[in-house]
Amino acid sequence: MIYIILSDRAYDNDVRPIVKSFYPDVSIEIVDKSALIAYQPSDPDGSIKDSSLTLITINIEFEKDRVNIKIKDSQGADYNSFVHTPDPVKERPAYKNAMKRLLYKMLSNLTEKELPWGILTGIRPTKLVYEMLEDGIDEEGIYRWMGQEYLCSEDRINTSILIARREMQLLKELDYRSGYSIYIGIPFCPSTCLYCSFPSFSIERYADLVDSYLDALEKEISYGASCLPNRKLSTVYLGGGTPTSLSAKQLDRLLGLIRESFDFTHVREFCVEAGRPDSITKEKLDLLKKWGVDRISINPQTMQQRTLDLIGRGHTISQIDQAFQMARDSGHENINMDIIIGLPGETPDDVIDTLDKIKLLNPDSLTVHTLAIKRAARLNTEIESYKGLRAEDVPKMLQITKDFMRDNNYLPYYLYRQKNMADNLENIGYAKHGKEGLYNILIMEEKQTILAFGAGAMSKFVFHNRKHIERVDNVKSPKDYISRIDEMIRRKKDFLSKNPDL
Numbered sequence: 245m246i247y248i249i250l251s252d253r254a255y256d257n258d259v260r261p262i263v264k265s266f267y268p269d270v271s272i273e274i275v276d277k278s279a280l281i282a283y284q285p286s287d288p289d290g291s292i293k294d295s296s297l298t299l300i301t302i303n304i305e306f307e308k309d310r311v312n313i314k315i316k317d318s319q320g321a322d323y324n325s326f327v328h329t330p331d332p333v334k335e336r337p338a339y340k341n342a343m344k345r346l347l348y349k350m351l352s353n354l355t356e357k358e359l360p361w362g363i364l365t366g367i368r369p370t371k372l373v374y375e376m377l378e379d380g381i382d383e384e385g386i387y388r389w390m391g392q393e394y395l396c397s398e399d400r401i402n403t404s405i406l407i408a409r410r411e412m413q414l415l416k417e418l419d420y421r422s423g424y425s426i427y428i429g430i431p432f433c434p435s436t437c438l439y440c441s442f443p444s445f446s447i448e449r450y451a452d453l454v455d456s457y458l459d460a461l462e463k464e465i466s467y468g469a470s471c472l473p474n475r476k477l478s479t480v481y482l483g484g485g486t487p488t489s490l491s492a493k494q495l496d497r498l499l500g501l502i503r504e505s506f507d508f509t510h511v512r513e514f515c516v517e518a519g520r521p522d523s524i525t526k527e528k529l530d531l532l533k534k535w536g537v538d539r540i541s542i543n544p545q546t547m548q549q550r551t552l553d554l555i556g557r558g559h560t561i562s563q564i565d566q567a568f569q570m571a572r573d574s575g576h577e578n579i580n581m582d583i584i585i586g587l588p589g590e591t592p593d594d595v596i597d598t599l600d601k602i603k604l605l606n607p608d609s610l611t612v613h614t615l616a617i618k619r620a621a622r623l624n625t626e627i628e629s630y631k632g633l634r635a636e637d638v639p640k641m642l643q644i645t646k647d648f649m650r651d652n653n654y655l656p657y658y659l660y661r662q663k664n665m666a667d668n669l670e671n672i673g674y675a676k677h678g679k680e681g682l683y684n685i686l687i688m689e690e691k692q693t694i695l696a697f698g699a700g701a702m703s704k705f706v707f708h709n710r711k712h713i714e715r716v717d718n719v720k721s722p723k724d725y726i727s728r729i730d731e732m733i734r735r736k737k738d739f740l741s742k743n744p745d746l
């Protein structure tokens with residue numbers, strides 16, 4: 245256990261992610277200084293009485309012009325330091341960053357660890373760089389800012405600049421400011437993966453509900469197709485869940501509905517996540533082609549059978565190979581594959597083997613995720629069962645994937661991070677030239693308004709003139725979505741009527 249004692253709880257969310265990044269496997273409890281003193285009056289320095297359970301105690305005092313940090317380790321050794329700060333009200337981000345840098349340096353000394361992204365805990369580091377490039381800041385200025393303000397490593401700054409430049413190039417041809425994209429969510433899957441935190445419900449258990457779900461979706465899509473009349477549709481993404489877990493008849497109905505509801509004249513990409521190989525059939529692949537889908541994803545996550553079994557994917561390696569070949573035979577010329585590094589029990593050798601097998605298939609793009617253990621995932625709720633299976637040396641695995649991409653002509657084109665990622669790393673999308681997923685850039689860099697339909701879907705409205713984003717969400721459960729579909733439509737309607745300048 246790590247105890248963090250704060251004199252001002254308004255900084256909880258700034259302190260916790262940094263401490264968690266240094267101590268990913270240790271539970272953290274944040275307590276208020278005044279509450280602690282009331283609870284333990286005999287312990288005026290704020291250290292916790294039961295030191296046998298306490299790895300370290302971090303005590304942070306926020307003052308008007310300085311922050312003091314005291315760390316006490318389990319042996320009773322004290323480490324004290326402070327930093328002079330700008331005004332916490334007038335220059336709040338700078339005040340927070342000064343505190344975070346001090347905390348980072350003290351924990352880095354204590355653990356002898358460096359974090360590649362320094363104190364940058366947000367999920368979109370390339371968005372920051374993209375905006376700096378747009379504002380005319382040169383690379384030297386970006387290096388200075390990312391390095392000194394956020395303590396990012398040179399390697400990560402290089403990667404961020406490379407990706408942001410590539411994204412700019414790819415979006416150059418697209419009038420994304422006056423266009424919009426759509427996302428349609430199908431929250432059903434053949435089974436639930438161990439690490440899943442998406443809206444996902446068993447297609448078998450919910451089979452009776454699927455047609456009503458499509459009815460509700462039809463209602464929401466019919467409204468959505470007319471609600472941004474002055475904008476051109478740029479990209480369409482059908483995700484989930486696993487859209488291909490629908491039957492061929494249901495998939496045909498849904499794809500037909502999408503094509504007939506929206507004007508596809510300016511659409512640059514129609515992407516469908518055919519994620520789970522066990523949901524793919526020749527008939528469904530042909531339907532995707534018939535309705536003009538031009539990018540699909542078939543996701544192995546790993547090519548190690550024992551890991552697939554462990555994480556509950558419910559399919560075999562040969563099913564992955566067959567699904568991929570079938571897709572090629574059906575004429576799909578832009579196929580992405582997702583892999584995850586850091587899966588339970590995997591080693592760098594497993595990643596090498598996975599990539600060797602994927603190389604034989606030669607997908608057009610590859611997305612490398614670093615395992616993030618989300619609160620709702622079974623991997624977290626059943627954590628005791630998987631404790632001994634922590635993956636070895638995730639940073640080395642990530643480097644293996646980077647070397648593979650470089651050697652096989654896959655270029656990085658988008659990057660994002662998630663909370664609770666193994667070793668505080670990142671996810672990177674790579675693609676062969678011309679095979680990039682535009683929707684991925686638009687959503688990750690928050691460049692374009694995205695209308696989202698279906699259970700758990702979140703619409704994002706981008707106000708370019710104000711550099712501002714607003715979100716409108718739908719309920720997560722398919723049952724609630726069906727019964728409250730009129731309310732879901734009303735939420736969008738109300739938002740749009742209040743924001744005529746969109």
Ligand code: SF4
Nearest residue numbers: 433436437440444485
């Ligand atoms: S296929 Fe994707 S959405 Fe479905 S359970 Fe697995 S991780 Fe979740």
